[in-house]
Amino acid sequence: MTTSATPRERLLDAAGELFYRDGVSIGVDALCKAAGVSKKSMYQLFRSKDELIAESLASRGPSYQTLLHPGPEDDRPARDRILAVFERQDQMVVEGNYLGCPYVSTAIELKNPEHPGSVVARHFKQQLTDFFHRELVKAGAEDAGTLAIQLTIIFDGVSARAVVRAQPLGGVGVATAAALLDAAGVRSGELATQAG
């Protein structure tokens, strides 16, 4: 096992993986065993299992976002930066290890929208919408607020499709997002696909 990182880091890493793979109903015994941390240490570092759920979700946020969002060094047009999110998601789907958006999955498992983990999930979804919104504003889109929400909906819909293991269709996320952007007149530059 990993004995290099601190017990806190080991716990957050193991929690992020096991809560995602097996669900938040996995026991703290199994969790601590996987992390190589005693339950005593765990309950010294976190007040409860619920707090560990929330903190593990929050701690995976930055890496998850850099995985999905193109960085500022990517100077492509806003439309391409938006579609890049769906390209990466589609890629994760075809790689087969994508079990859906961990934030949505956890929120569904927790049921209680006031649970600290649900609050983190809501926050992350808002960050994704905010990213879309910023790019749409850059692209000069009309009604960027609605369009950003619609893109988030497509993201979560693709995620749900991966969960239920429906018949795979490569690039459906990118295609759907692109169709929406086309309909809203958000172009990359040269290609103008007016609906009709």
Added chain:
Amino acid sequence: MTTSATPRERLLDAAGELFYRDGVSIGVDALCKAAGVSKKSMYQLFRSKDELIAESLASRGPSYQTLLHPGPEDDRPARDRILAVFERQDQMVVEGNYLGCPYVSTAIELKNPEHPGSVVARHFKQQLTDFFHRELVKAGAEDAGTLAIQLTIIFDGVSARAVVRAQPLGGVGVATAAALLDAAGVRSGELATQAG
């Protein structure tokens, strides 16, 4: 409570509601108590809790579909029949008691795609896609297969949005589906109903 229906019906009803509201991790004791059925009877009627999960999902299928799909007596154009699904979903969202698509939620909680409940969920999603596909073919849409999947993705995305309780935006499902249909050239005017 309800003592009118048979123990089996009472169990399926209670399971459909409690598994949806509280998640499949609810105990069989609480479930049987809510249904007014003894555990002995439950295990005579169903081999295991997992089987009850699957059967309760399957049993709610017909009523859930008549709730969402317009019936054959609705002779509006195919496009309107498609949008009616999203209108009803949007309405359930604003009513506030919509906790997401029960099939997707259950599949996420179960994690195992081979679980009988996950199989039922996959089957239901396919039926929704099939409904869209039939209507799109009636409307003479190109690439009805892809479009039907895209509409299903929007449906599930709206569902996920309801779960995480993101900022509400009325009618976003209908608007997104309509934008997609517009982009594909599926108009209200094209009433390609089967017999004319």
Added chain:
DNA sequence: CACACAGTAAACCGATCGGTTTCCAGAAGC
């Protein structure tokens, strides 16, 4: 009447749950 059957209430089983506590090994500070 007797008999069978359907079904509930509740005890019971071993396992596991979230959480606490005890005990002990090792490293750091003096």
Added chain:
DNA sequence: GCTTCTGGAAACCGATCGGTTTACTGTGTG
């Protein structure tokens, strides 16, 4: 040396898990 602190191993707690069994109460049907 001795002490103090971190942290792992494991026992322990009451509650609950899925599932089984016993005991009893109806309610027909001959």
